[in-house]
Amino acid sequence: MHKLFFAGFLLIAVAATASAQSSKPVHGTKxxxxxxxxxxxxxxxxxxxxxxxxxxxxLIDFWASWCAPCVGEQPELAxxxxxxxxxxxxxxxxxxxxxxxxxxxxxxxxxxxNKLGITWTQVSDLKFWNSGAAKSYQIExxxxxxxxxxxxxxxxxxxHGTDLEKMLLKIKSAK
Amino acid sequence: xxxxxxxxxxxxxxxxxxxxxxxxxxxxxxEQLLAPKQLADLIKSNAKDKLLIISVGxxxxxxxxxxxxxxxxxxxxxxxKTLLLKEKKDREIVIYCGCCPFEHCPNxxxxxxxxxxxxxxxQKLLNLPRNLKADWIDQGYPTNN
Numbered sequence: 001m002h003k004l005f006f007a008g009f010l011l012i013a014v015a016a017t018a019s020a021q022s023s024k025p026v027h028g029t030k031x032x033x034x035x036x037x038x039x040x041x042x043x044x045x046x047x048x049x050x051x052x053x054x055x056x057x058x059l060i061d062f063w064a065s066w067c068a069p070c071v072g073e074q075p076e077l078a079x080x081x082x083x084x085x086x087x088x089x090x091x092x093x094x095x096x097x098x099x100x101x102x103x104x105x106x107x108x109x110x111x112x113x114n115k116l117g118i119t120w121t122q123v124s125d126l127k128f129w130n131s132g133a134a135k136s137y138q139i140e141x142x143x144x145x146x147x148x149x150x151x152x153x154x155x156x157x158x159x160h161g162t163d164l165e166k167m168l169l170k171i172k173s174a175k
Numbered sequence: 176x177x178x179x180x181x182x183x184x185x186x187x188x189x190x191x192x193x194x195x196x197x198x199x200x201x202x203x204x205x206e207q208l209l210a211p212k213q214l215a216d217l218i219k220s221n222a223k224d225k226l227l228i229i230s231v232g233x234x235x236x237x238x239x240x241x242x243x244x245x246x247x248x249x250x251x252x253x254x255x256k257t258l259l260l261k262e263k264k265d266r267e268i269v270i271y272c273g274c275c276p277f278e279h280c281p282n283x284x285x286x287x288x289x290x291x292x293x294x295x296x297x298q299k300l301l302n303l304p305r306n307l308k309a310d311w312i313d314q315g316y317p318t319n320n
Contacts, residue, residue, distance in 0.1 A: 066233040066245055066274050068281060104234035105244075128234040129273070129308035130318070140309055142275065 029137050031156060035060070035148045036136040038100060040123035043110050048123050051152065056094040057084075057171060059164070060146040062139050064102040064128075065112035070143040073160065074116045080165060081120055090174040092150030096120065102142065104128040202287040209269055209299040215316035225267055231255060231286040232272030236307055238317035240271070246289075247281035255286060259293055268298045273307025 027034045038050040038060070050060065061077065063070035077097055084095035101124035103109035113122055125131055131139075137146060147155045147167060159167055217226060218238055228240040231251075235242035243258065244251035262268070268290065272282040283300060290298040303310040312318060 064233065064274075068275075068279060108233075128236060129306065129312055130236065134308070141306060 029146060029154060029157060031154050033154045035146060035152050035154050038098070038123065038133045038136075040100070040125050040133060042121065042123050043106075043113060048121055050098055053096045053098060053121070054152060055092060055150045056096045057089050057092045057150065057155075057168070058096045058098050058148050060137070060148065061097055061099045062102065062134065062137065062142055062144045062146075063099060064142060065108045066103065067142040071112065071116065073143055074118060076161065078117070078119075080168065084168055084172075087168075087172060089150075089168075089171045092171075095168065098123070100124065100131070100133050101126075102128055102131050102134055102139075202284055202291055203300050207299050208302040210302055211310050211314060211316060214269060214301055215311075215314075218317050227262065227266055227268045229255070229258070229268065229270045229286075230272070231270050231282045232274045232280075232307075236273075236318050237271060237301075237311065238319055240319070245272075245274075245282050246286045252285055252289065255289060256293070259290065259295070262295075264294055265296050268295060269301055270298070271301035271303060271307070273301075273303040273311065275306055277304055 026032075027036050029035070035050065039047055042048045050058070059077070063073070065071065081095065081097055086094055089095070097120040099118065099120060099122040101109050101122060103112075103124055104126055106124075106126055109122075109124055109126070112118075123133075125133070133139075137144075143160065144158055145160075145164075146157050147159060147164075149155050149171075155171070156167055214228070214237075218228075226239075228237055230237065230240045230242050231244075231246045233245055241258065243255045246252040246255055259268075270283065270286050270290070272280050272286075274280060274282065277283065287298070287300055
């Protein structure tokens with residue numbers, strides 16, 4: 001009788017554990033996944049986390065000063081940033097860009113930020129292709145970006161040009 | 176009639192030569208491309224001391240390579256020239272960048288042209304068609320870190 005009781009207790013414990021695990025958010029880069037946290041130094045050396053942007057629509061922009069297409073994209077991002085920065089979206093207030101640079105030399109990174117007049121958040125561990133953020137987001141090539149919602153859930157990946165603005169308008173009109 | 180035949184043959188030869196030149200507009204010859212595995216094996220072997228491996232891109236991630244910086248910048252191209260002028264013309268040299276796919280890379284062409292201009296005879300370009308991450312790091316080949 002005691003053995004039966006113990007077996008039943010064990011079964012309930014296993015089921016409870018499995019249930020708890022299934023309710024945990026899945027971290028990843030696919031739409032619907034919880035975007036992996038990024039905590040990296042900014043140009044001034046202060047650590048900035050992606051989660052500090054919670055509540056906003058965030059574009060995680062993976063780029064580098066040595067990546068010509070990435071640099072070419074920055075003026076377009078600046079236009080979108082100015083246009084949607086204070087916009088009310090479904091479940092989010094405002095649009096933010098979180099630039100993650102795969103540069104390896106701080107001077108080149110900072111010079112590019114200044115030259116391009118980038119005013120949004122910038123972080124980098126200056127590890128080039130060995131960047132921890134590039135690994136956790138499985139970056140294979142640049143430019144690459146990930147759009148996340150106010151809860152930090154991935155909405156879409158690798159949106160460029162007009163596709164990015166179309167997506168922002170779609171989220172906005174879903175209000 | 177013979178003259179017309181000669182003219183047609185001359186035009187055909189000129190056309191084929193032009194096409195051949197256009198099909199390989201790169202400063203390197205196909206046989207000057209070095210496969211990543213080949214370089215990795217050389218680095219692991221004793222032959223590494225004979226080699227001069229130069230990064231002409233954003234960072235020198237490959238084990239034992241010299242960091243010149245991205246040579247699309249004239250300052251770094253001058254640094255490369257200074258380094259090369261100290262070397263024998265028959266030194267085995269491998270250059271690489273790996274920032275991005277070959278067609279977009281702003282660094283490998285000026286570097287290889289410089290090697291050609293300086294009349295080096297044993298230079299190779301590391302064949303990284305995608306980038307350093309996909310073609311080197313992800314393959315587990317030796318890095319400086």
